[in-house]
Amino acid sequence: MNPSFKGGIHINEHKDTAGCAIERMPAPSVVKISLAQHSGAPLRATVKAGDHVNIGQPIAESDASIWCPVHASVSGTVKAVERIADAGRAAPVEAVVIENDFLDTLDPSLTPPPSVDELTGEQIVERVRAAGIVGMGGAVFPSYAKIKNSTGKAKTLLVNAAECEPYITADHRLMLERPEEFLGGIDLLMRAMGVDNTIIAIEDNKKDAAALLREHMGERKNVEVRLLKTKYPQGEKSQIIYALTRREPTHGVRLADIGFVIFNAGTCAAIYRACTRGEALTERIVTVSGDCIGTPKNVLARIGTPIKEVIEFCGGLRETPKKVINGGPMMGAAQWNMEGVITKATSALLFLSDREEHRNALPPTCIRCGRCVAHCPMHLMPNYLAKLAQAKKYAECEDYHIGDCMECGTCSYVCPGHMEIIQYIRVAKGALRARR
Ligand code: SF4
Numbered sequence: 482m483n484p485s486f487k488g489g490i491h492i493n494e495h496k497d498t499a500g501c502a503i504e505r506m507p508a509p510s511v512v513k514i515s516l517a518q519h520s521g522a523p524l525r526a527t528v529k530a531g532d533h534v535n536i537g538q539p540i541a542e543s544d545a546s547i548w549c550p551v552h553a554s555v556s557g558t559v560k561a562v563e564r565i566a567d568a569g570r571a572a573p574v575e576a577v578v579i580e581n582d583f584l585d586t587l588d589p590s591l592t593p594p595p596s597v598d599e600l601t602g603e604q605i606v607e608r609v610r611a612a613g614i615v616g617m618g619g620a621v622f623p624s625y626a627k628i629k630n631s632t633g634k635a636k637t638l639l640v641n642a643a644e645c646e647p648y649i650t651a652d653h654r655l656m657l658e659r660p661e662e663f664l665g666g667i668d669l670l671m672r673a674m675g676v677d678n679t680i681i682a683i684e685d686n687k688k689d690a691a692a693l694l695r696e697h698m699g700e701r702k703n704v705e706v707r708l709l710k711t712k713y714p715q716g717e718k719s720q721i722i723y724a725l726t727r728r729e730p731t732h733g734v735r736l737a738d739i740g741f742v743i744f745n746a747g748t749c750a751a752i753y754r755a756c757t758r759g760e761a762l763t764e765r766i767v768t769v770s771g772d773c774i775g776t777p778k779n780v781l782a783r784i785g786t787p788i789k790e791v792i793e794f795c796g797g798l799r800e801t802p803k804k805v806i807n808g809g810p811m812m813g814a815a816q817w818n819m820e821g822v823i824t825k826a827t828s829a830l831l832f833l834s835d836r837e838e839h840r841n842a843l844p845p846t847c848i849r850c851g852r853c854v855a856h857c858p859m860h861l862m863p864n865y866l867a868k869l870a871q872a873k874k875y876a877e878c879e880d881y882h883i884g885d886c887m888e889c890g891t892c893s894y895v896c897p898g899h900m901e902i903i904q905y906i907r908v909a910k911g912a913l914r915a916r917r
């Protein structure tokens with residue numbers, strides 16, 4: 482049996498789009514590019530209404546020590562800098578609104594190198610930074626900073642291709658359709674960080690991708706594909722490490738300190754395109770699924786594409802969804818309304834009825850069954866954390882290692898008392914962050 486971790490859950494995979502080849506969406510007539518697309522403070526716009534922009538042109542900046550540029554994803558005219566809804570944030574965020582001129586004029590600022598093989602580690606880091614690449618699995622940490630922080634410490638590159646959240650198949654399709662980009666990005670990361678070997682971790686519901694990657698491995702002797710048992714949340718970094726090495730995640734230890742660095746599959750491919758073709762991160766693969774969407778698909782969409790246009794491209798809605806989720810159903814963010822847009826973090830858009838989104842009709846009650854404790858992959862006591870958070874005893878939550886909670890939602894999922902444990906935990910974590 483393929484390795485896994487302790488705890489977790491087996492859930493209906495709903496990978497209905499696994500056989501749907503990536504379809505490029507026509508560019509929309511207007512894009513709204515969020516200035517809050519990396520983990521950190523939002524950027525400030527460097528363009529204003531009336532300016533002309535090209536595809537790949539940087540349109541915002543920051544004085545922060547770690548930040549990531551964003552770029553125009555169409556060529557055309559800036560119409561406004563205005564606030565838009567953002568599924569991942571409590572308040573609206575600033576965005577640059579660009580009217581597409583449909584000329585697809587590329588910006589000359591990002592150019593391919595004369596020879597990829599001669600790029601030094603520093604040059605790779607600079608290209609990754611300039612291309613605005615962030616962790617595309619949802620963490621959106623600037624990739625150039627991760628490469629720099631791990632250089633000299635990490636010995637093994639772990640590539641997270643587990644894609645354990647239900648519905649999402651974007652990385653699966655990427656590996657099947659663009660193996661050269663995916664493996665080429667791994668080569669560049671290994672060179673930049675000087676790591677000795679790479680493990681590509683894939684859940685065993687994607688055996689076709691694992692087989693295809695092994696076929697394309699060529700001369701690579703130090704890159705290995707490892708299948709992991711399909712179980713949620715197998716794609717979390719601590720769970721992958723445990724499955725592969727039997728090392729337990731411990732409080733406050735960083736991956737680089739134990740010799741690992743982890744990158745998501747989509748991020749590897751974006752790094753390849755930035756270093757070989759000079760492409761900025763202006764588009765991404767998004768799984769569009771759920772029982773309310775007309776035709777579930779994997780689409781390649783420009784960053785800033787309005788959700789309404791994605792719906793139209795996927796055959797419209799069969800019925801009004803009860804919930805729209807930006808990301809997976811377990812860790813994704815509920816979309817406030819249909820006014821949102823595709824960002825660098827949008828791995829999926831899910832349109833769910835209440836047949837698929839199991840809502841609770843009864844008042845939530847803890848019946849002390851202990852299921853949340855038994856299933857928590859981080860070996861926490863979610864029931865205690867929820868109780869302490871409810872009572873606003875946030876400092877005591879730290880005694881129960883609330884910082885180790887990766888917000889996977891397993892506890893809420895298994896709770897027969899329908900306790901929204903994860904919501905309480907998020908509130909407590911937010912309060913602790915604000916205090917700090
Ligand atoms: S407490 Fe956190 S890590 Fe544990 S199951 Fe709940 S959400 Fe996941």
Ligand code: SF4
Pocket residue numbers: 846847848849850851852853854863864892895896897898899900902
């Ligand atoms: S699973 Fe729910 S009902 Fe059971 S102990 Fe945890 S919080 Fe209480």
